[in-house]
Amino acid sequence: MSAPAYESLLPLGAEAVDLLFREARSASRFTDEPVSDGQLAAIWDLVRCGPTAFNEQPLRMVVVRSAAGRTRLARHLHGQNRDRAAGAPLSLVLAADLDFHRELPALYPGAQPLFDYMDTLTREQRRETALANTWLQIGYLIVGVRAAGLAAGPMSGYDNAALDRDFFPDGRWESLLVLNVGRALPKSYDRLPRLGYEQVSRTC
Numbered sequence: 001m002s003a004p005a006y007e008s009l010l011p012l013g014a015e016a017v018d019l020l021f022r023e024a025r026s027a028s029r030f031t032d033e034p035v036s037d038g039q040l041a042a043i044w045d046l047v048r049c050g051p052t053a054f055n056e057q058p059l060r061m062v063v064v065r066s067a068a069g070r071t072r073l074a075r076h077l078h079g080q081n082r083d084r085a086a087g088a089p090l091s092l093v094l095a096a097d098l099d100f101h102r103e104l105p106a107l108y109p110g111a112q113p114l115f116d117y118m119d120t121l122t123r124e125q126r127r128e129t130a131l132a133n134t135w136l137q138i139g140y141l142i143v144g145v146r147a148a149g150l151a152a153g154p155m156s157g158y159d160n161a162a163l164d165r166d167f168f169p170d171g172r173w174e175s176l177l178v179l180n181v182g183r184a185l186p187k188s189y190d191r192l193p194r195l196g197y198e199q200v201s202r203t204c
C-alpha cells in the first residue's frame with residue numbers, strides 16, 4: 001500500500017509503519033531461516049505491554065518446533081493449512097487460559113475481591129472475557145512478530161475441539177488460533193481491499 005497524504009500525522013516514521021502495517025502481509029510461505037527462542041522472548045516482551053481488561057493477560061501459547069510436535073499439530077489442520085505449517089520454522093498454538101484469574105492477585109493491585117468473585121465462577125462463565133482478551137493479545141502478537149522483522153501466518157482453519165482434546169486435555173486452555181512464524185517469502189497476490197475510514201466510522 002502506498003504512503004498516503006496523511007504521512008506527516010504518523011510520528012512513528014514511514015519505515016516502521018511499513019514494517020508493522022503497510023508492507024506486512026499474512027504469510028503462507030516462509031524461508032528456511034529459523035526463529036530462535038530469543039526472538040520469541042523479545043517479541044513477547046513487546047506484546048505483553050498491550051492492554052487487557054483488569055490486566056488479566058489470558059493469552060498462552062505452545063511453541064511447536066519439533067518433528068513430533070509438527071506431526072501432532074498437522075493432524076488437526078484443515079486443507080492447505082497443513083502445508084503452510086509444514087513450511088514454517090515454527091507454529092504457535094495460541095490459547096486462552098480459562099483460569100487466568102489465578103494470576104490476577106499478582107497482576108492487578110487490589111484484585112483480591114475480583115479474584116475471589118472470579119473463583120466462584122465456572123470456566124464457562126469466565127470464558128467470554130478470557131476469549132475477548134486473548135484475541136486482543138493475539139492482535140498485539142501479530143504486530144509484535146512484525147516488529148521483529150518476521151511475518152505471521154494466522155490460521156483458524158483447524159479442528160478446534162480435536163486440537164484442544166489433544167493439547168489441552170485438562171480443559172484449562174482453549175485454543176483460538178494457530179500462528180505460523182518466520183521470515184516470509186513474497187506473496188503471489190496483492191493485498192485484498194480494505195475498508196476506508198468513511199466506511200467504518202460514524203461521528204456523533
Ligand SMILES: Cc1cc2nc3c(=O)[nH]c(=O)nc-3n(C[C@H](O)[C@H](O)[C@H](O)COP(=O)(O)O)c2cc1C
Nearest residue numbers: 024025026027028081154155156157158177191192
Ligand atoms: C483470525 C484469522 C484466521 C485466519 N485463518 C486462516 C486460515 O485458516 N488459512 C489461511 O490460509 N489464512 C488464514 N488467515 C489469513 C487471512 O486470510 C489474511 O490475514 C487476510 O486475507 C489478509 O491478508 P494480508 O494480511 O496478506 O493482507 C486468517 C487470518 C486471521 C486474522
